[in-house]
Amino acid sequence: MYVIVGLGNPGRQYENTRHNVGFDVIDILSKNNNIEVKKIKHKALIGEGRIGNEKVILVKPQTYMNLSGQSVLDIYKYYKVNPENIIVIYDDIDLNVGRIRIRKKGSAGTHNGMRSIIYNLQFDNFPRIRIGVSKPEKGQDLASFVLSKFKKEEIEPLNETLNRAASAIEAIIKEGIDLSMNKYNG
Template sequence: MFVVVGLGNPGKQYENTRHNVGFNIIDIIAKNNSIDVKKIKHKALIGEGRIGNEKVLLVKPQTYMNLSGQSLLEIYKYYKLDPENIIVIYDDIDLDVGKIRIRKKGSAGTHNGMRSIVNNLKFDNFPRVRIGVSKPEKGQDLASFVLSKFRKEEVQILNETLDRAALAVETIIKEGIDISMNKYNG
């Protein structure tokens, strides 16, 4: 079984912000695979279904970004998961809008949601899909930037990127991470 976790913040005010691209991609994967992500369990909105021949659990933690690890830790323990079968999707300010970076493992870096996950799970050897949201303007507050909506000129590129990222996650599940990295990194 694969668990695909999209990071974001719950609530209308955070919809379609830079910090919520993980939630957006979960929605696309759910739609592409006819999976309802409506059940509340493990401090998250979850939906169970299949992608290819694999059983999947799509997850949108409802703990707010900085506590995402609490939700994932419950899921990890409940389903007794292999770390390689946890895929986390999140925003990255170090990548331009339109860029996707897939990795097999790595540190949490400066992302508070990922720090929470790594601190709670006590390991970092799980696949992650980072979505570029660009850097704030010089002097702009980072928190207000990641909680802002995309500029009009970024929206088309962003929508194409979200669709590609959803396909990248589906490729990880169906064909393996190496094939997905070769196809979608860049």
């Protein structure tokens, strides 16, 4: 079984913002695999279904970004899933729009949602997919930047990236993380 966690903030005002790209990828996976993500459980919206031959749980924590780890910890304890089978998708300001980066494990960097997850789980050896949202302009407040919507010219490359990220997750589940990294990183 795989638990796929997309990070974001609940509420209409956060839809289509840079910080919510994790939610956006969950929506694509939901649509492509006919998995409804509407059950409220473990402080999250979740949906259970299959990708390939594997059972999956799609997760959109409803705790707000900085407390995402509370929801992920509840799910981890309840389903007793292997750390290697928890996949987290989140925004990364160090990658330009149009880029994704898949890693098997690692630190949280400057991302508060990932900090919360690693702090709550007490381990960091789970796969993650970082989605590029670019850096704020010089002097622009980071919080207001990640909560802003994408520029018109970023929408097309962003949509391609979100779909590539969803395909990368499906590849991790069906073919393994190494093949997915070889195919989608770069």
